[in-house]
Amino acid sequence: MIFKKINNLASIIQLYNSKPTLFPKKVLDDVTALKSLVEELDKVIEKVSTTQITNNFLIGYEFERLHQEFDLLKAVKVHQSDSEQKIVINIELKKSSAKKHEIEKQLKNHQFYFNRVGIKYTDMYLFGYCEDKKQFFEYAKKSGNEYELIKVSSERIYEILYKFRMCRYFDIDEIFKVENILISPLNNWEEFVKKIIY
Secondary structure, rough: OOOOEEEEEHHHHHHHHHOHHHOOOOHHHHHHHHHHHHHHOOOEEEEEEEEHOOOOEEEEEEEEEHHHEEEEEEEEEOOOOOOOEEEEEEEEEEEEEHHHHHHHHHHOOOOOOOOOOOOOOHHHEEEEOOOOEEEEEEEEEEOOOEEOOOEHHHHHHHHHHHHHHOOOOOOEEEEEEEEHHHHOOOOOOHHHHHHHOO
16 A cells, blocks of 8 residues: 555545545555545544544555555554553455455454564454445454454444554554564474464
């Protein structure tokens, strides 16, 4: 995608609405899906505007060494009395609901990589959005250690974005380092085999 710095999603759509020619053709599917997502969040009648809950997002973040791209990624710190909790919110965009299975595969991979760099499962919020049917999905715990992609409401996404709207952003590159992610078959063969099976 584009705009690989911290952005406000609603502001990107305002720019697209006023100057659509600034956006190259190759990213239009993602931009129109993002526009649809923002419009759905706008319909949620809540405490603050969509502009206030969609700040501090990376758009099209890439971890090139692993060929992983994150459509929308927000990484924030939550300060507790004696520690600091790192939270990630990842939203994958698709034009068509026919690609819902791709969202599940992407979010499963992203969950693995987030966990490898020290983000707890309970501190990850992994979502998908399909523009054609205006549907939101969450990659959520089913039972035990099993996860699945389930349909959720726009209110669920709004609730999470609202909860972390005032939290301070942290640089995801601080934790996304090759040495934190890649598993060596020599040093950690059990985990290496687990990843192959995974």
